[in-house]
Amino acid sequence: MEPLIAVTARCEIRAVIRFLHAKKLQPVEIHRQLSKIYGETCISIQHVCKWCREFSEGRTDIHDEKRSGRPSISxxxxxxxxxxxxxxxxxxxxxxxxxxxxxxxxxxxxxxxxxxxxxxxxxxxxxxxxxxxxxxx
Incomplete structure (x- = not known):
């Protein structure tokens, strides 16, 4: 079955996880709903659990944190x-x-x-x- 939404951004998935987590859904149910909409390429159950834990601990930002990346040449x-x-x-x-x-x-x-x-x-x-x-x- 074709996914209803084929192309997604990470922050979009995280926003959905945050919303469903706020509705007190369990990570397994959140993953089940994500899989229905986004198909096989959606985020793994382990990552859903990780994000639910992050949101439970008070995180509100759905975007990646800044990282140093490749060192620049001074x-x-x-x-x-x-x-x-x-x-x-x-x-x-x-x-x-x-x-x-x-x-x-x-x-x-x-x-x-x-x-x-x-x-x-x-x-x-x-x-x-x-x-x-x-x-x-």
Whole structure:
């Protein structure tokens, strides 16, 4: 059976949960009603319980709380990168945190990401491919 409402916003679902919770419905019944209207893609029973608990504890906002997200690059970090770029690249980039010298593209990427405060999760061969094609500079 096709859902009556196919596309929804998170805050819309939460508003419905808040309304039905205020009417003293149990989370299971709230989920049952949501499933009838929104179909199989609606919020899980666990999330309905979570939101009922949040509303019981006094939460009134149905929107997501602000999160830090991906860290932004400050002017200070940009200046630090610019200073490092103007140094002898091979010497400046091939020294790790312990002072050991290394050669290779993966060390270049790791050092630059350390400078930016980003943790690399790419495999070494992928990093080397990106470096050789100029995707990472």
């Amino acid at each position: 002017d200070e970090v940009v200046a630090k990168i610019e200073r490092t770029k103007h140094l002898n690249r091979r010497r400046a980039i091939s020294i790790d945190k312990e002072g050991n010298t290394h050669r290779g593209h993966h060390m270049l990427y790791i050092t630059w990401t350390d400078l930016l405060g980003i943790v690399s999760i790419l495999p070494t061969d992928e990093v080397e491919r990106l470096l050789l094609h100029g995707s990472i500079q």
